[in-house]
Amino acid sequence: MSGSDRLRIGYIPLVDAAALVVAVDKGFAADEGLDVDLVREVSWSNVRDKLNIGLFDAAHLLSPVAVASSLGIGHVRVPLIAPFNLGYNGNAITVTPDLMAALRTAADGDLADPMVSARALAQVVTNRKMQGLEPLTFGMTFPFSNHNYQLRFWMAAGGVDPDEDVRLVVLPPPYMVESLASGHVDGFCVGAPWNSVAVDLGLGHILHFGCDILARTSEKVLAVRGPWAQENPNRLQRLLRALRRAADFIEEPANRGEVATLLAASNRIAVAKEMVRGTLDGDLKISSDGTRRTAAHYFEIGDARGARPAPRQAAWIYAQMVRWGQAPLSPELLMAARSVYRPDLYDAAIGECASGPSESPSDGIGAFAGPSFNPVDISQYLSAWMQIPRTRPRLVTD
């Protein structure tokens, strides 16, 4: 081991940066001889750019940004790799009390069912159009994000065209709640703790957890530049071991209180400890009347099975980029997307055999609607969606 190696790692203050925070603050990184400087950032663009130009050695990154950067979509092409998955799921869709009321009126069943809510949304959209009202506006955190893809997947399943029937706007998470209050947006999809903040203030109602729409999606990865990984194999392995130890620590329920305290600290995420704890436990207040909801898969970090990057998740992300016109469809790009996720590097560091437990749900994604995901032939998968016409009129109205 070569003494103390200094690493600069960028992150956004969100609960799914937990493995990084715990690895550093519990001394797991130091045990591996790494001196990690965790740098808190204010925007995903900053994290991406500072990683790309070498100001960061590694970063907590939206999984779709790692894929987009490697494919050169929307920005300069910088090959990034993801040797560690930091978290699955963790987002939720929150709507204003007004929109919630409109959805209740339009619903033909239980709104907890995302198909019912999506159809209700289509009805509300149609009603507004007939009344000459402005289209509904929804906030999400980044063009290349699961927040964007989850909202789109949900709406489209109900017959709403996300590009024509509503407005989708990027909003930095800290501004989400105030945008809901000011009427700038009618709803949003964002990660913890921002949905809870809106509910606590009586400004929003959590309509769906992200896992209602898609049971299991790679939310954030640890990303490094491809060449950096080649030049620093030993440092990368030590970092991955420290992260894995942190993930094991987080997974142990007896440690949850301590993990929540570490994350809530003012120099880390700087939110109330209870809010972090609720997120870790998947136990959230969803309505200002105090209704709570628990879901085991709401948020998955420190999940030993999930830390190993799954290329099928990268294929899923790429399929969303194609579906929504962010990327062209080609076998080469699909291959490039899949190879961003590097279970081989994970295995080399952790020393696990490649055959982990079988993925659940069966197609690895578990979408609430549409065909099973096929990571090898995404054109066939996408064509099932393309057959559903994306042009209006398609909604039955009276």
Place this chain on the structure above:
Amino acid sequence: MLCAKAPSSLPDQTLKIVIVDESAVRAAILEEGLREAGFTQVVRIAEMTNLLARVYAIDPDVILIDLENPSRDVLEQMFQVSRVVKRPVAMFVDQSDTASIQASVDAGVSAYIVDGLKKERIKPILDTCISRFNAFARLQNEVDVARNALEERKVIDRAKGVLMKVKNLTEEEAYARMRRTAMNENKKIAEIAQSILTAAEMLK
């Protein structure tokens, strides 16, 4: 409109520049610098609500935003093909120009331009940006140093008052005692003064 602008034959005064910065002082410093460099069409945006709509309404050729601004992610939406987008916009930094990227990120500023704008037309804007942002950072640093000095003075004065009252000392004696303790313990006088105030608070 972009198509109405000839790429390089017109003087660069025609370039419309937007500065997105919540720091009014820094934005003013930058605007002044740009005007000195001959860019007359400079608009500042300090209000982040509906940022994209504001930017589109101004229809700029160049957008400058500070890196401490979370709304940078909002601007990324300009690259998306969607109904609201009026024209393609690309980030200024291209892969051949890593030195400029480094310098601007170090200074804490990021630039976006309309697609197709020639690099040499942007260079003076970015150079002005970098030098003004660095100047602002130096200024900020000086202000911080001055503010800290002022804070320390206040702490020392209050601790002096405590000592004068509790130990029945003159002002000079109180100061001399703190100075002696600081020298003995190899600490700053302000640190000794702070511990006196903390102790006084606890013993209240």
